[in-house]
Amino acid sequence: MKVAILTVSDKGAAGEREDLSGVAIAEVVPGFGGDIIAREIVPDERDQISDKLVHFADHLGVDLVLTTGGTGFSPRDWTPEATHDVIDREAPGLAEAMRQESLKITPHAMLSRAVAGIRGRTLIVNLPGSPKACRECLATIKPALPHAIDILTGAGGECARPDERKS
Numbered sequence: 001m002k003v004a005i006l007t008v009s010d011k012g013a014a015g016e017r018e019d020l021s022g023v024a025i026a027e028v029v030p031g032f033g034g035d036i037i038a039r040e041i042v043p044d045e046r047d048q049i050s051d052k053l054v055h056f057a058d059h060l061g062v063d064l065v066l067t068t069g070g071t072g073f074s075p076r077d078w079t080p081e082a083t084h085d086v087i088d089r090e091a092p093g094l095a096e097a098m099r100q101e102s103l104k105i106t107p108h109a110m111l112s113r114a115v116a117g118i119r120g121r122t123l124i125v126n127l128p129g130s131p132k133a134c135r136e137c138l139a140t141i142k143p144a145l146p147h148a149i150d151i152l153t154g155a156g157g158e159c160a161r162p163d164e165r166k167s
Helices: 020-032 046-059 079-086 092-103 107-111 131-141 145-153
Strands: 002-008 035-042 064-068 116-119 122-127
Touching: 002 020, 002 046, 020 035, 020 064, 020 131, 035 046, 046 064, 046 079, 046 116, 046 122, 079 116, 079 122, 092 107, 092 116, 092 122, 092 131, 122 131, 122 145
Parallel strands: 002 035, 002 064, 064 122
Antiparallel strands: 116 122
C-alpha cells in the first residue's frame, strides 16, 4: 500500500514548528502494511492543500493519503474543504468512527471537521493536528484500511465473508 502524508501547518511550512504529527503517522503506517512514498508540509492554504492531494493521487498514484492538521474551527483551517474540492466520493464512515472513538477520550472530538473520501483509486483521510490524536484515530481505522484499499484498487474480492455469500 503506497501512502503519502500531508501535514497542514503554517508554522510547520515556515520551519517554525517541528512536524510531530507527521512523525506520529509515519510510525503507525508500517503497522498496517503501508509504505510511505511521500511526506510533505504545506501552509493552511486551501489551494495548496488541494493541489498536493491531487499530486499525490493523480501523479504519484498513492493508494492512501493521510493528512494532519487544519480540521478544527480556526479561521485558517481549510483541510476538509480542500479535500472536498478534490474527492469524487465521500467515505463518511471513517471520519464518523474516528470521532466516535475520540469522543470517549475528549468532548472536543465533536469539534473535528475531518472528512474522508475517494479520488479515483486513492483514499484520502483527514486526521487531527495533534500527534496523540493522530495515533488514536489511526488505531480506530487501521483494521479497515487494508481491506478498503484492496477494494478501491481492485485487488480485493467480495466484501461478504464466505459463510454470508450463501444467503
